[in-house]
Amino acid sequence: MNKKNRAFLKWAGGKFKLVDTLKTYLPDGDRLVEPFVGAGSVFLNTHYSKYLLCDINQDLINLYKIIQKQPELYIKESRKLFCEKMNAKEAYYDIRTQFNATxxxxERSIYFLYMNRHGFNGLCRYNRTGGFNVPFGSYKKPYFPEIELNAFSEKAQVAEFECIGYEKAFEQAKSGDVIYCDPPYAPLSTTASFTTYVGAxxxxxxxxxxxxxxRHVARDKNIPVVISNHDIPLTRELYHGARLGKIQVQRNISQKGNGRKKVNELIALYDKDYHFDDE
Structure with missing residues (x-):
């Protein structure tokens, strides 16, 4: 059994625990296209020849490109912030201020990893003016993910990273590709909406x-598309006609301990067997 690779970033909604199940829904292909790459757990634990990994978060894409091309320098410099004196509220907010100013x-990539590991719950959140605003997390000894950084850099040699929205990512898909979408999830209720990590x-x-x-890409280009989302009436209606699967997953967005519970996750597959009669 192959060892699973963890992402070096903590990430809300990360797919590490689900990747083995997700892989059973992903068709074979030459290249995997991810319009919402996030922390990259699916990328790290699949075996396509090539990858197109996209996200609208410029900081995330810049970070990945730097680790792809300059892993040794990046690891050397980012490690300096993982020390006892930097694991303090004052130090964290100072770094956050510097990040928002540069x-x-x-430099932003160094600070990004530091804040991801020292900030509350590994959240990535910006205010309306683009300032990173996640509070200090108060962890005993934040982990420096050197092993995971090296593994990501090695795998990234067969990847292309683009800071583009999902529609442009779909436009770049071609014959032989498989598309996996892990969008910001539809809220479970009107009170459960999680503020997305970038933009509006x-x-x-x-x-x-x-x-x-x-649906249209699967029909017109014959490119299979897999989407994951919360399993709620809305998403079942949106993905009507696709082949659907269900997984139980632990959700840890809530700050309250009793809000961390298992919910159902929906996997939708659009491929040549999708029913297009109602289009």
Missing amino acids: KDPF GFTLDDQALLARVS
Whole structure:
């Protein structure tokens, strides 16, 4: 049994625990296209010849490109912030201020990993003006993911990273590709909406548009598309006609301990067997 590779970033909604099940839904192909790459657990634990990994978070994509091309320098410099004196509230907020003030991609990437490991719950969240605003996490000894960084860099040699939205990612898909979408999830209820990590958010209209684009790409380009989302009446309606699967998953977004419970996750597959009669 192959050892699973963990992402070096902590990530809300990360797919590490689900990747073995997800892989049973992913068809064979030459290249995997991920319009919402996130922390990259699916990328790290699948075996396609090539990858196109996309996200609208420029900091995330810059970080991945740097680790792809300069892993040794990045590890050397980022390790310096993982020490006892930097694991303090004052130090964290100082780094956060510096991150929000600089535009240098390498410097922002160093700070990004530090804040991901020292910030609350590994969240990635920005305010309306683009400032990172996750509070300090108060962890005893944040882990420096050197092993995971090296593994990511090695695997990234067969990947291309693009800071683009999902529609443009779909446009780049070609024959032989497989598309896996892990979008910001539809809220379980009106009170459970999680503020998305970048920009103005992923609306219910976006959810509907993603489903529509997926159907059309599967039909018109014969490219299979897999989407994961919460299993709720809305998503079952949006993905009507696709082949559906269900997984139970632990959700840890809530700050309250009793809010961390198992929920059902829906996996939708659009492929040549999708029923297009109602289009």
